[in-house]
């Protein structure tokens with residue numbers, strides 16, 4: 001779970017590398033480093049790295065004079081965060097520097113052999129074997145040495161190699177993402193597109209098994225020894241998408257972008273591509289996802305069963321290969337990044353079993369989109385905050401759309417839902433009027449140790465997602481429960497003043513939610529209820545009522561999650577937490 005970048009062009013490399021790297025911190029941020037090939041006669045590789053975040057690296061690093069370089073932001077997997085374990089890694093001679101994202105599973109064996117041959121390996125990482133292997137194989141042709149090296153590596157990698165003797169960058173990809181940004185006499189390489197959209201929106205996505213030789217004005221991609229053409233794609237993201245544009249944090253910026261995301265996604269044409277739905281003869285479905293995307297999947301399960309009657313199960317990507325796989329006719333894979341290793345490994349298993357897959361992903365060209373048969377691209381734009389917000393909403397909208405495109409949906413319900421979907425952006429905007437009241441709730445929660453979220457039916461996953469958001473960014477212990485489950489155990493945890501956030505939707509579960517709240521209040525808990533603006537049955541004993549605009553019950557999760565995202569954000573802000581980059585978390589979890 002690391003981020004890598006490279007630059008070759010006619011500008012000073014270091015500031016560009018630092019800028020790109022800062023935009024990749026969501027992939028990891030326990031160490032960082034940069035290496036530049038000096039623009040003087042020596043062409044020496046100058047390197048600066050430490051167990052620090054990019055902002056600190058930027059301040060501490062001496063300014064190198066060179067227009068070719070590589071950089072890395074690390075999330076430790078092999079060896080703790082330290083100067084020696086930070087990337088870039090060098091060979092014995094200092095002629096080759098390498099940044100790597102992925103895991104080399106056979107590194108111990110390679111390391112033993114290299115040490116036997118006299119190589120001086122100084123770190124505990126799996127990566128360091130790579131520059132030493134390149135050193136061993138180099139006979140005046142960097143590309144050849146990288147290919148010979150890659151042939152020995154088992155595991156996953158995206159690597160960028162810098163060489164003192166050759167004015168180029170060589171890249172190789174297997175299992176970890178790598179994108180090349182193209183601009184006249186400059187080329188940018190990165191793990192993810194958001195890192196480089198400040199500079200170019202023309203990109204080439206590499207595939208597993210590709211090698212690239214990149215100079216200022218050319219990108220040559222080879223595969224199995226043959227030169228191949230990879231199409232240049234235009235990314236519809238703009239610079240501002242990867243900037244805070246006046247907000248304190250990406251998380252709050254992205255929460256506020258949600259009305260626009262919904263508007264962009266419910267364009268007229270989105271409801272007409274009948275290929276992007278579930279097959280008509282499908283008897284059973286599985287939805288595969290992790291984390292927040294899993295919670296979106298639970299809502300998908302609910303609407304698919306409710307509106308189509310197709311038996312559906314949601315499976316964590318991380319569990320799929322750890323139990324007997326009963327393969328469905330079709331699977332829906334939900335992944336913001338399209339790079340979550342657990343999800344990809346489930347996809348590979350399903351691919352081998354011939355299961356048809358529809359991916360819902362936010363990242364064009366991502367591995368999930370390439371492994372699937374069909375892809376719905378959510379139009380959330382780049383999501384930088386580690387805690388997912390706008391991508392969750394975009395996943396929900398995609399799920400509604402794919403269900404509504406199915407011919408078995410009752411026409412009346414389809415019409416109602418399409419009309420209501422179009423009203424959602426305005427209703428979400430109205431929710432932002434609740435911010436002062438939510439900040440007051442955040443002040444209460446910020447001084448608590450635990451918080452509980454309860455919902456029923458289609459809003460049970462919203463209780464899970466609300467709790468996930470709070471624990472991720474504020475580090476307060478939070479649990480989401482199906483309201484009826486409280487009495488089967490968790491009631492033991494309720495005592496005076498414990499905050500319970502209850503989602504009281506105007507649906508068939510309304511009465512039973514009110515009963516659950518009464519039981520919770522009896523234990524003297526502090527109840528914050530999310531209730532429909534038209535709901536006049538809310539008891540005066542409830543401590544805080546957040547009024548939610550009315551919508552169709554099946555769409556209510558979209559409106560309920562937003563106050564809970566805001567609650568998590570403001571609680572974390574009051575507690576001065578590292579909101580966009582919470583401890584121990586990275587946005588794309590590219591290791592299993």
Ligand code: F6R
Pocket residue numbers: 290291292293294334335336337338339340343386387388389468472587588589
């Ligand atoms: C939570 C969060 C994570 C991701 C999970 C899956 O806010 O962002 O739980 O949802 O790591 O990531 P994707 O959707 O990229 O597969």
